[in-house]
Amino acid sequence: MTTDMATDQASDLDRDSGSSAPSGDDTGFDQSAERRAVLKHRRGSRWAHWINFPLLTIMIYSGLRIYWADLRNPVGVGVGEWHLFDLFPDSVNEALGLERKLARGLAFHLTFGWLFAINGLAYTIYTLVTREWKQLKPGKGALKDSIGVILHDLHLRKEEPAHEGNYNAAQRITYSLIIFFGLVALLTGFAIYKPTQLSLLTNSLGGYEVARKIHFFVTIGFMAFFVIHILQVARAGFGNFWSMVTGYQLEPKKPESRSEKGQNK
Amino acid sequence: MNDDQNNNSTHDSTRNNGPDMTETMNEEAPKTISEAEFYRKSRRSFLVGGVTAAATAFGYRGLLNQEAAPGDNIPTTLRSGLEWNEDVWSRLFREGHTAPTYSPSQSSVLRVNGRHGIRSDIDLDAWELQVQGPDGEVWGTHQLSDIQALDRHEMIIEHKCVEGWSQITTWAGARFSDFADLYSDQGAADHKFVSFVTPDEDYFVGFDMPSALHEQTLLAYDMHGGPLDLDHGAPLRLATPLKYGIKHIKRIGSIQFTNEQPADFWASRGYSWYAGL
Ligand code: HEM
Numbered sequence A: 001m002t003t004d005m006a007t008d009q010a011s012d013l014d015r016d017s018g019s020s021a022p023s024g025d026d027t028g029f030d031q032s033a034e035r036r037a038v039l040k041h042r043r044g045s046r047w048a049h050w051i052n053f054p055l056l057t058i059m060i061y062s063g064l065r066i067y068w069a070d071l072r073n074p075v076g077v078g079v080g081e082w083h084l085f086d087l088f089p090d091s092v093n094e095a096l097g098l099e100r101k102l103a104r105g106l107a108f109h110l111t112f113g114w115l116f117a118i119n120g121l122a123y124t125i126y127t128l129v130t131r132e133w134k135q136l137k138p139g140k141g142a143l144k145d146s147i148g149v150i151l152h153d154l155h156l157r158k159e160e161p162a163h164e165g166n167y168n169a170a171q172r173i174t175y176s177l178i179i180f181f182g183l184v185a186l187l188t189g190f191a192i193y194k195p196t197q198l199s200l201l202t203n204s205l206g207g208y209e210v211a212r213k214i215h216f217f218v219t220i221g222f223m224a225f226f227v228i229h230i231l232q233v234a235r236a237g238f239g240n241f242w243s244m245v246t247g248y249q250l251e252p253k254k255p256e257s258r259s260e261k262g263q264n265k
Numbered sequence B: 001m002n003d004d005q006n007n008n009s010t011h012d013s014t015r016n017n018g019p020d021m022t023e024t025m026n027e028e029a030p031k032t033i034s035e036a037e038f039y040r041k042s043r044r045s046f047l048v049g050g051v052t053a054a055a056t057a058f059g060y061r062g063l064l065n066q067e068a069a070p071g072d073n074i075p076t077t078l079r080s081g082l083e084w085n086e087d088v089w090s091r092l093f094r095e096g097h098t099a100p101t102y103s104p105s106q107s108s109v110l111r112v113n114g115r116h117g118i119r120s121d122i123d124l125d126a127w128e129l130q131v132q133g134p135d136g137e138v139w140g141t142h143q144l145s146d147i148q149a150l151d152r153h154e155m156i157i158e159h160k161c162v163e164g165w166s167q168i169t170t171w172a173g174a175r176f177s178d179f180a181d182l183y184s185d186q187g188a189a190d191h192k193f194v195s196f197v198t199p200d201e202d203y204f205v206g207f208d209m210p211s212a213l214h215e216q217t218l219l220a221y222d223m224h225g226g227p228l229d230l231d232h233g234a235p236l237r238l239a240t241p242l243k244y245g246i247k248h249i250k251r252i253g254s255i256q257f258t259n260e261q262p263a264d265f266w267a268s269r270g271y272s273w274y275a276g277l
Helices: A010-015 A043-068 A090-096 A102-130 A142-153 A169-193 A199-204 A208-236 A238-246 B020-026 B035-065 B076-091 B144-148 B176-181 B209-213
Strands: A036-039 A075-079 A082-087 A248-250 B032-034 B129-132 B138-142 B152-160 B166-175 B193-197 B204-208 B218-223 B237-239 B254-258
Touching: A036 B035, A043 A090, A043 A102, A043 A208, A043 A238, A043 B035, A102 A169, A102 B076, A142 A169, A169 A199, A169 A208, A208 A238, A208 B166, A238 A248, A238 B035, A248 B035, B032 B035, B138 B144, B144 B166, B144 B218, B152 B218, B152 B237, B166 B176, B176 B209, B176 B218, B193 B209, B204 B209
Parallel strands: B129 B254
Antiparallel strands: A036 A248, A036 B032, A075 A082, B129 B138, B152 B166, B166 B218, B193 B204, B193 B254, B218 B237
8 A cells, every 4th residue: 555656657558559648759758858747647546546535534524423313332442352452542532523413424425425435436437438547457466475465565566656647556456446445435424324114235234233334334444544545645745736736746856857857937 | 736737848648548538537747747847737726725725624613603494403514414414315205115124123112212201290090182273273183093003003113313323123003194084074194294292391392294104104102012111101202214213203292284394302402403324
């Protein structure tokens, strides 16, 4: 689970023949004295990403308010019957304002859940139509490759991880997984929202109790992803972050070309 | 978040080896742009992004600060959200569709989770059920034996609480639809809603008629193989797998058929009025 976007280069994107992006000129790129900015994220992905950010935050927060309401069965962290601590310790619940807010939690959750679903659906259609999903699909041996990425990120290995397109193996696995999590959150959400009207769905997910547990663990997964994602984006630097806003990332300065361009800010 | 229709890129950006749909979705984002163009885009993105973020924060704060309508407890926008859901799911309601049922070995005595409306003393022998029409006119009164005279139905269902927990338990009693038939002359079942209130009027729930008339909505007097006890709502309570537990009113004192959406104890405290499952 890692990223190392700072080292992304334009030519990587071009090489991803599966991408439907217009193939720019590969030739002469490296020799060019001119600094250029390279397309990394298309508009559709960028909007979906930034719309998702507040929506997911609201879904997690309101979900945890719902979770608080059933403290008699907390999910514990520990081995078997022995719990190191339960989710979540009182201090955390209090600090986050999760206590006694079930009505609000539900109202937020079930209102914004639709927006979360619509945004997710729009994104899915978009990636399928533009074939952007090819950027995210883990290739053969991705699992093995991602170990190399993790070792590199932990400074245990020198070699840079191989990229194909925007993302290295670990990123592909992580991002694909998180999209899958979104689908699971949605399906289990509907399963526990309408266990009678949608009894087929609920039963196919293992019943109400099971669906509810999955729904909760997916939330824990989102929170874990959130932390890792923020850390990695911070690590990858501002240019990488900003490319999620503008769509483009400026290629690194080349020593010979510094004088020609680059100061027209 | 900005506009990819980039105009004067000096680089080739028109070739496209994707399917035709791509073009319309994508409006041709060029693969590379000049540095000057990048800064131009950056400025524009900064503006668009800043305005969007500010508008979102502003909107969210507005939502949090919104007053609840009189008699409600959550911001009006959230109430609209809940009502929108109610609209969707009541439209999807299918009369003949029943909730899953379970085997006796999975059933246990339901946990007691609330005492609203059953705190006052009660003389079970003196208890009566009053039935009213839309204007409060009394249509009739009943003893428990009247309800027990109707066909008895038993169901083992999974009870769900808004708090999140659930439990499989057994109920037995008369179908509410059979009870409503006693008042077919008054057209009881043609009303839009039913209201149930405890004798002390401390607890009250409203039902939409389709859910009330569903075959799994029972006026229950037995639970888990024995008679209903006081904590579980003796002598008569509601039980239905179509609604959260908050709608399963205990110790029913009166029932009213009406066309106006009845007051509901938990709805006025910010929960969904429909509370359907
Ligand atoms: C990213 C998306 C979502 C997240 C992070 C999320 C999170 C949560 C969490 C943490 C809970 C508490 C679970 C527990 O008590 O064990 C919950 C409950 C619930 N969620 Fe979600 N959820 C999401 C999407 C949805 C969607 C799309 C729906 C659908 C319609 C939904 C419907 C529900 C319902 C009905 C409950 C239980 C309410 C209750 O028991 O009173 N969720 N959610």
